[in-house]
Amino acid sequence: MRVADFDYELPDGRIARYPPEERGSTRLLVMRRREGSVRHAFYGDLDTFLSKGDLLVINNTQVVRARLMAVKSTGAKIELMLLEKHEGEQELVLYRGRLRQGDRLLSFGHEFLVEELVADGVARLTHAGGESLQKVFQAHAEVPIPPYLRREAEPLDRERYQTLFAEHPGSVAAPTASLNMTPELLGRLRSKGVDDARITLHVGLGTFLPIRTESITEHVMHREFYSIPPETLEKIRRTKAAGGRVVAVGTTVTRALEHAAPQILEGADAGPVEAEADIFLHPGGRPFRVIDALVTNFHAPRSTVLMLTAAFAGPELLRRAYREALEGEYRFLSYGDSTLIL
Template sequence: MRVKDFHYDLPEELIAQTPPAVRGTSRMLVFDRATGSYRDDHFRNLPDILKAGDLLILNDSRVIPARLYATRARGRHTQQNSPDPSGRIEVLLTQHIGAGDWSALVRPSRKVQPGERLLFQRANGTAADAPLLEAEVLSSDDFGERTLRFEHVEDFQAILETIGHMPLPPYIHREDSIEDRERYQTVFSHEPGSAAAPTAGLHFTPEILAQLRQSGIQTETITLHVGLGTFQPVRAKQVEDIHLHTEQFTLPVATAEAINTAMKEGRRIIAAGTTTTRTLEHCAQQAAGKPLQPHSGETGIFISPGYEFKVVSGLLTNFHLPESTLLMLVSAFAGGERGREAVLAAYAHAVRQKYRFFSYGDCMLLL
């Protein structure tokens, strides 16, 4: 299939720039996979739409303030710490590799080559202030990707909270705000490590989660730290040429047991988000027909039409960018080539009805 087969037209004014005034008040398009039909609804009705016995899986990864701003140290391949006034360098941390090493996207990338040292200071700091973080560029890849090695500090996460910015997607045309610290985060987030929010989870409130449980719907969690594998742009022309970066995940003991029991009993397993879907389907592939085993690892699974789902039987997801790998996953879940056409028809309906799109937008439930 061609990547452009997943194109649709979206007026820019439908791209949500802010979250809804009240969490949980989003609209929801309910899609019937058996018929390809759809209807308008609201997310607050999810506890009434799902059935007692359903198992809902959530991604509890927590977004870190992964967007940082740096200056280059004067003198390449040196330990000299005076900042170079030649311009600000934007750094988006995308994956913790281990110890002080991180994968990152850097802009402008042409200025930042292996051997360079980057200095990170407070937003209102001066050139005379000691940097709070220092990193050496170890390697470079295509499209602005770099590997950074940060010098050891006592509490790296605390410094990120001090100088970092919430990594809002590029289609949100504003600076991050104090409000984003809460709203670009799920209410059940627990494990820090994501460079973007698992956005299907943004709709949930404590009250809706309580209603789900009262309705007999079981909830469990996985962790997938969102990185380049989820939001990297597609540069291939053919779907079969797409390869995703790996992302780190954990399948906990309780979740593996709940999934195995639900599958044995023939109950539905609903994935909240494409990140949850990719994690569950990767684990099912690794299990090769046997019960799922709790473990941690990395996945670069790419799901497109033709894929046969092994675990997930329902999907809650936001509306995705044209020609994106996430739209391909949704099309695959809706039923391959027929599903692609039905999903694009549903998206056209959402455009006509002025749904809000992407991270802070409305959602879609496929059952």
């Protein structure tokens, strides 16, 4: 298949530029793959579509403040974007401007040294006082909201571009499918007998990178570090054995679980399972082995996450659902409405 097969017209007015006034008040479009049906509901109705014995899996990564402005000794301004956390790697930044090895940068009273230009537009910095970059950025940087929002980050984004389940700092983009998940909804699900579990996948800037190949199979996915704790492995195995459904809340959870499918389904690891996911799920590619249902947002044209969703729902059903959503004035992308694919 070709990237052009996943193009569609997304009017500017359909992009949700701000979060809803109340978390969890968004709409939900429900697709049933077996029947090929589409139904309109609300995110808060999620508990009515899940059953006792199902397992909801949520990403508990925390978005770090990643966008920081600095100046060189010459007075030139440099924009720094802290890259996502990877296991065992030093802290790196994406930079906009001109840098050379040995340059010194100042920001909010902190001094950084450019130790190495690692790749085109990527540098390794160290803090003159020995502090970690993440600590300095968390104190002074802005929230790295998606570029397609076409606005500067505002104070409300510090709270709303973060899930209520964020525990482990390391992401530079939110796992947006759970932005509307609330403790109240989770409580109703638990009362119904729907269990929940956590994984951690640190979402990277690569999620926004355009696909530059014409053929899907030529695209190389970015790597994202994930960790699946022992209790989550056990819950997934127990759910599968009992005939329940594993419900991934988001494409980030999906990538982690499907990358780890051999260890989850064939291994007896006590855990945790940790790795760098570079899995590319698309129509005609590898089958889904772990997840049985998916909660996710409406995704941008020609994106890898749209292709993942098409692979799970089926391209024809997804096209029809997106047409209905556009006609029904659903709100798209990170702060928008959601889909549930069963």
